[in-house]
Amino acid sequence: MTDEVCIRIKADIDIMSARHASRTMAAEMGFSNLEMTLIATAISELTRNILQYAGHGEISICKVQQGNRKGMKVVVMDEGPGIPDIETAMHDGYSTSKGLGLGLPGSKRLMDEFSIVSKVGIGTTITMYKWVSNKGSGGEEW
Template structure:
């Protein structure tokens, strides 16, 4: 069984809406407060990247149920400029926006699975999953 919902990202308020949706879905999925915070933080980073670098995109949140495994998948997608140097973006401390540079490496650490599909000039899709322990 799979349940999903999404938030289009156009403004900073959409980042807040995506965070709230993610927290609610994580709670419904049975995650404790610490993992809810991890999922919410990952969504915040991904949504902020869409807003800052692509201008617009979408955050999709899927609740997963496979056999006896339960989890939540976040899909962040945009049709922005893409990521030209993936290795650099995944370095701790790297930032092109003047932020802390915790973004992508932080998301990878917060979640259990992390996959990036990007093509310069076409866009980026990041899929990340947290499994219920």
């Protein structure tokens, strides 16, 4: 079992590799199919943002344990132009490119925890967590 995977994002094929890596790790950790899909979708959105805005970057996916809960930590980073106004960028429908503007707010809704640090001219780092839901506790189950 690998505890951490790092993938350089520089072409669309890397988006697919990142999604794959998250699914493989999530399956090992006991995430439900639905949760795996939510994580993979968020990863897909944010790694595509990297290609679109920064050209290249990196994603790291790792297993984390906090008390008795298990989870996955996803860090997506680039050294791109940065986001001048994060608050606006977190609104649905806001996009400076031809995208749908759902990447950031949408990914936040797909994951359990989401934080973003961005500096203009330096880059952007997004950290997200998804926790394995305990069955019956009203987590991500159908």
